[in-house]
Amino acid sequence: MKHYGLLGGKLGHSLSPQIHELFFKYTGIEGDYTLLETTQEDLPKRMEELRANYAGSNVTIPHKLHVMPLLDSITREAKAIGAVNTIKFDENGAEGYNTDYFGFGRMLEYNNIDVRAKRVAVLGTGGAARAVVKYMVDKRVGKLYLVTRDVAHVDKDFLKIAPKCKFIDYDGLAALTGDVIVNCTPVGMYPKVNAAPVTPEEISNFDAAVDLIYNPKQTLFLKQAAEAKMQTVNGLFMLVAQAVAAQEIWQGEKYDSELIVKIMQDLEQTI
Template sequence: MLKFGLLGEKLEHSQSPKLHQQLMKDKGIDGTYELIEISKDAFEDTFLSLKNSDFRGVNVTIPYKETVIPFLDEISPQAKYIGAVNTILFSNGKAKGFNTDYFGFRALFEHNNIKAKGCNAIVLGAGGVAKAVQKALCDMGIFDLTVVSRGKENFHNQYTVSYDFYKEKRPKTDILVNCTPVGMYPNINASPLPKALMRAKIAVDVIYNPEETLFLKYAKELGMKTINGNLMLYEQAAKAQEIWENETL
């Protein structure tokens, strides 16, 4: 029996076990998928013990997508560029890191027939998933990309502004993407932006629980096309299973 799991700090509401069990069932794979909650001070010891255990692979979520990188032996080109890892393969005593959020976000656009090429986009947030989204948007031919972040982190020279600057300028864009956890269950009555500051044609929220965040509710009321993170969750999980089974980048 193959063993997989999810590493994170708080995982009680994760849908990953159900999703991966179904993916394995569909493919006839005999395997288990466990939630592995780790405190920050115990991360290194726990990860090294997993690396030397009978686990085939694990997913990684908040807040360890960047923390895990120094403990990896190999890293895929996308994950190296992004600087964040959400999928790890344990093979021949080595830990190999990948980023399937990148593939999941691209699939989200393809499924919804959204053409990023030549468009403007604003990404809210600068964490691991935001970096994957920025890389995907650039690879899909986005014309102009602005990142709104509370910190001063700059990802590969992308134009980054503060929330105060955003609120002052009130920019309009084609695609507005929420990559922050604001609005995620159980804090569902929160939005990363007030309704009055949302000016776009398409609003995407990578959050999947709830299916309609307050951010997307505001966007719908303003007449925007809205897309949640459900398909991205599924596609990144399917890509992770593919990596674990076939060791493909």
């Protein structure tokens, strides 16, 4: 039996073990998945342990950046995003990937949202937005707007990922119309479940609304979009898809969207 796990700080509320256990159940693959709470100080020692005993690991806050110097190789998209959330251990060493990139893309594809040559607004410029923006650029988005509270102090790494993107503040969003609006902020999840990052009027200037938040299932942002008769997508498919993408890397196999939906439906019963 091969061993896998989640490397991070405080992991008590993580759904990762549940997702990967469902993956093992539905595929019949023998494996186990454990939570590996680790401080930054103990990260090098933990990595040695993983190299010796594990076939793969996911990585979450606060180690997505810290783990990168400890790897033997990093994929193109993970380098561009500047964060690793999946590691494969084999005879070639430890290789870092970013499956948030693939999870987000697969979620859009499953919901028939095509961003090529489209006008897209991304709310927030934190870590979650990096993979989203990189995917948009690779899919040749038409116009990309990054909406942030402080344009003057935005992370300049975004200009490396998306040199042609335009930064605007939330006041500037009111004048914007487009095809897709994506929430990459935590506004709408606990404890801000009764808040939305933008107004209903601003949301309704777009055709589709995507929220990376998956709990609650329908944030106020998505509720307001639904009331405007827009297509809405929450982040649960992405959460499962990025986990399945990690398993594809570890197992060397491709899995169809039916498996993602199966796992997602099981998860919905527990959230």
